[in-house]
Amino acid sequence: MHATPPVIDPLTATRAWLEAAVIGLNLCPFAKAMHARGRIRWVLCEATDTGALLHTLVQELQHLAEADPQDVDTTLVVHPQVLGDFLDYNDFLDVADAALAELNLEGVIQIASFHPDYQFAGTEPDDIENCTNRSPFPTLHLLREASIDAAVAAFPEPEAIFETNQATLQRLGWAGWHALRGQAPRGQNEVDATE
DSSP, rough: OOOOOOOOOOOHHHHIIIIIIIIISHHHHHHHHHHTOOOOEEOOOSSHHHHHHHHHHHHHHHHHHOOOOOOOOOEEEEOOOSSSHHHHHHHHHHHHHHHHTTTTOOOOOOOOOOOOTOOOOTTTTTTTGGGOOSSSSSSEEEEHHHHHHHHHHHHHOGHHHHHHHHHHHHHHHHHHHHHHHTTTOOTOOOOOOTT
């Protein structure tokens, strides 16, 4: 008789990833303060198609635009049941940007992207550097442009963040990444769909 695998709550898993990887490895120097101050809005979108996801995205863009930054400064929309394929997810980002433009929120809010199979252009699927944007579930991150500008102004050499993150992950390696995530180590060329 096989044991039933534990049910993974997407928001709990995403919070754990934020704390262990994003904040723990300092992949985003600005995340720790937002998390500590409780200014992150966590949204579980149970959409099973892109139309329903777009509807939720539009609602959350409007909510963030209208909210007091002292209460909500950024929003994570976790959508585990739609856009599991990274290429489909990547295509949807154009739809997301079009919604941003239609709401006249360009320059006010930007959308960052995270996915279990995230792959930067010019990399291989098993390159460790891709883990900077690999979340447990597909996630759209809505950020206020003004907050980004303020954080960047206070951070010395913000353009070096990406290169620093790549170097951090190269030093960590796959075994370190899996240990951080509480996963059993695998061969370095194996990429889990739940990354």
